[in-house]
Amino acid sequence: MAAQPHRERVQVGIVGAGPAGLLLSHLLALAGIESIVVETKSRAHLEQRIRAGVLEHETAAVLRETGLGARMDREGLAHDGLFLQFAGAAHRIDLKALTGRNVMVYGQHEVVKDLIAARLEDGEVIRFECADVAVRDIETDHPAIHYSRDGAVHEITCDFIAGCDGFHGICRASIPPQALTLYERLYPFGWLGVLARIPPASHELIYAAHDDGFALLSMRSPQISRLYLQCPPDADAADWPDERIWEALDTRLARSDGFRLTPGPILQKSVTAMRSFVCEPMRFGRLLLAGDAAHIVPPTGAKGMNLAVGDVRVMARALERYFTRGDEEAIAAYGPACLRRIWRVQRFSWWMTQMLHRFDDDSPFDRRRQLAELDYVVNSRAAATTLAENYVGLPMDWGDG
16 A cells, blocks of 8 residues: 655645745745745755846845845845947947846846745745655645655645746646647757856946857856857757857957957856747646746846746735735736736847847848847937836736736
8 A cells, every 4th residue: 555645734835946936935934924845956956056147126126125135235246237249349238327227147046045045044844856746636725736755755735836846847737738828939049158267358248249149248256257159059068168169259259449358267068948938827726837837038138037036926915915815816816917027028038139149041131130220229218228128127017907
């Protein structure tokens, strides 16, 4: 006879200990709502996984407001602008002057470290290295998370389950396919991302459109640079030795004023394919999706983690209204409120991507059109303001009507 599972009861079960799941747990705890986070990966893996690094103004603000911003403000890099580079010249977009706001460069893995430390210090429950994770009974008022860990089978019965387990997670896959509408666009290129032990060659990010393809100069600290190159989506990082990477970066980031990169030790390199993806609706029964489980954006607009933070802020507020007032309408409004912002961000991320990258079927006309669009953005205050407003972050829609 199979062993009986170890059973628990909690208000909200959260699948996934990335930024979305961890921040949701933190926000719920501040509202007096109990949660348990279930994660398949180890703590070390989550804290070392290099991902996005640009926090919108409101993302940084919510970390500060909820007691999570001390190390970010101490070690992060506040940026008041960015550079668009093309035709051998760099043009600064002054985010602060155009919007009154800025962004914070602070790695996603650093946010995860801060969140994990805060959750554990507060005595909250995060179950790392869980196997056979599944969600069940999501159409009932007692959905459950099942998993195995340390040789035992576990079951967590919840009022709601938050699916924060990423694009390849089990939560979205647990919803009947006929209940979902999926929107997707695949791009004919990827990004080769490298982490290098060199001081950043620019004090602000450089987005470069070059005839050879896109390049991005970013950073993680005053000593560590984060750099990206447009490459084929199926490229193998092993086919990009360090010398080839530095040569391509030097070519794509070169300027007529003599700007050049200084090569240094490359610590990590990997290739990420690019896609746009949205799942509708973001709720099925008592299962609510958030972050990459519900949507993916190409990284050109620096929006992935910021969208996840927006999702869980709206979700936490909806759950608080449900548990304190019995407000079912707040739960129903969660997905539509998030999707309005998600589609706006999808539009911006697509726009940045198509403006800066070379496509396989680019004609001379298309290339000249791209350059004309860039020229317009850097020389029109209205166009620059549109970019800046989106880059620092659009206002939150709370779904209040």
